[in-house]
Amino acid sequence: MPNLELKKNELQKLYPINTAINNKGHLVISGHDVTELVKSYGTPLYIIDETTFKYNANEYINALKKHYDNYLILYAGKSFACKRIFKIANAMGLGLDVVSGGELYTAIKAGFNLKNIYFHGNNKSEDEIQMAIKNDIGRIVCDNFYELELLQKNAKEANKVIDILIRLTPGIECHTHEYIKTGHLDSKFGFDLEYLDVVMKIIVNSKNLNLKGLHSHIGSQIFEIEPFVDSVEILLDQCKHIKDNYNIELSEIDIGGGIGISYTTEDDPISIDKWAQATTTRLKERCKTLGLNPPKLICEPGRSLIAPAGVTVYEVGSIKQVPNERKFISVDGGMADNPRPITYQAKYTAVVANKMNSKELEKVTIAGRYCETGDILIKDIELPKVTHGDLITVFSTGAYNYSMSSNYNLAPRAACVLVNNEKSEVIIERETYDDIISKHK
Numbered sequence: 123m124p125n126l127e128l129k130k131n132e133l134q135k136l137y138p139i140n141t142a143i144n145n146k147g148h149l150v151i152s153g154h155d156v157t158e159l160v161k162s163y164g165t166p167l168y169i170i171d172e173t174t175f176k177y178n179a180n181e182y183i184n185a186l187k188k189h190y191d192n193y194l195i196l197y198a199g200k201s202f203a204c205k206r207i208f209k210i211a212n213a214m215g216l217g218l219d220v221v222s223g224g225e226l227y228t229a230i231k232a233g234f235n236l237k238n239i240y241f242h243g244n245n246k247s248e249d250e251i252q253m254a255i256k257n258d259i260g261r262i263v264c265d266n267f268y269e270l271e272l273l274q275k276n277a278k279e280a281n282k283v284i285d286i287l288i289r290l291t292p293g294i295e296c297h298t299h300e301y302i303k304t305g306h307l308d309s310k311f312g313f314d315l316e317y318l319d320v321v322m323k324i325i326v327n328s329k330n331l332n333l334k335g336l337h338s339h340i341g342s343q344i345f346e347i348e349p350f351v352d353s354v355e356i357l358l359d360q361c362k363h364i365k366d367n368y369n370i371e372l373s374e375i376d377i378g379g380g381i382g383i384s385y386t387t388e389d390d391p392i393s394i395d396k397w398a399q400a401t402t403t404r405l406k407e408r409c410k411t412l413g414l415n416p417p418k419l420i421c422e423p424g425r426s427l428i429a430p431a432g433v434t435v436y437e438v439g440s441i442k443q444v445p446n447e448r449k450f451i452s453v454d455g456g457m458a459d460n461p462r463p464i465t466y467q468a469k470y471t472a473v474v475a476n477k478m479n480s481k482e483l484e485k486v487t488i489a490g491r492y493c494e495t496g497d498i499l500i501k502d503i504e505l506p507k508v509t510h511g512d513l514i515t516v517f518s519t520g521a522y523n524y525s526m527s528s529n530y531n532l533a534p535r536a537a538c539v540l541v542n543n544e545k546s547e548v549i550i551e552r553e554t555y556d557d558i559i560s561k562h563k
């Protein structure tokens with residue numbers, strides 16, 4: 123079990139920032155005893171700590187303000203999309219990156235400032251494009267030639283001039299899982315740089331498309347600063363090409379999201395301040411060299427804002443000791459609420475929320491409850507001796523857990539509760555069996 127007291131300097135990355143242990147030996151998040159939250163809301167339970175989300179957002183805001191005051195931070199909604207989190211992001215002045223009609227609809231219903239919404243995706247449907255145009259959202263990030271045609275056609279039909287960015291594939295290799303790399307050339311996302319002139323010819327001949335800037339997203343869970351800096355440089359070089367050849371000076375570059383976080387103490391994330399300093403220093407230098415006006419810098423963090431704010435609590439059920447082998451501790455959730463271990467071999471850290479001071483440890487494997495051998499949440503973890511009814515709590519589950527959850531085995535999706543120093547509140551209700559069959563005929 124990680125000793126929380128000794129790891130205060132890592133709290134902000136691996137645990138919600140106000141994590142503590144009370145005198146009953148229970149895990150406490152922003153003043154809420156996790157065992158009490160479970161009594162009120164059941165398990166499996168996603169807990170999102172509002173203070174941590176805001177703290178992380180402020181880290182970006184402060185770093186960018188300090189190093190370069192012309193910026194916009196878009197919360198990458200796909201990491202955890204729901205009305206309440208969108209409202210908090212909007213109130214903090216963040217913009218929003220959406221990738222589907224569903225996320226856009228949720229943002230509209232949450233009252234999000236539409237001008238701060240950027241719409242991504244490699245295969246937006248015509249309906250989605252029409253929804254974006256009708257609602258006059260900030261930018262549509264054009265990904266490919268087919269979309270360019272659809273944008274032109276639909277903007278013309280709506281008799282509007284729409285502001286767009288072009289997504290480029292900068293050819294940057296970064297070290298992360300194969301499935302979450304996006305900036306390398308052999309990727310389904312974005313235009314290859316060599317097609318830029320073809321794209322520009324279409325745009326300059328269109329009366330309905332107003333190109334505001336360029337975008338690239340190199341991947342996710344990245345622990346290096348250099349690929350982000352390279353991406354700034356590549357985008358600015360293309361801005362220069364566009365200025366020289368088409369007489370258009372672009373006003374923004376968007377370098378996407380991707381900053382990694384700690385899932386275990388072995389992970390070593392980069393500092394947001396150093397990232398901001400390095401990217402903006404290169405931006406300023408490069409603009410000077412190229413004779414460009416420094417554009418607005420846009421970034422799209424998802425995981426690094428919301429992942430450390432979230433934990434998932436499970437109740438232990440069956441326990442199986444394989445003779446002379448592994449001990450499986452089965453919990454009441456698994457791959458349906460957290461598909462990351464089975465999809466990316468993702469590693470996590472867990473504790474037993476009701477036994478935080480227990481010193482007697484044993485090595486166990488935390489298994490999910492779904493009908494799939496690979497449904498293992500954490501392999502070989504040291505935990506206090508666990509028994510039925512204990513509450514396993516997995517850290518850093520705020521991003522890409524609820525948002526990637528499913529009804530596999532027709533399991534109802536777990537509830538999500540938002541906590542802060544004042545109160546706890548359900549922001550997504552637990553699904554019922556009736557919810558599950560509500561669309562069945």
Ligand code: LLP
Nearest residue numbers: 198339342343379380381422423424425522
């Ligand atoms: N911007 C764009 C265009 C993106 O595609 C993404 C993530 C982000 C921003 C936010 O990236 P972040 O800051 O969260 O790394 N399901 C995977 C991650 C997929 C990321 C998809 N795109 C996972 O669970 O690791």
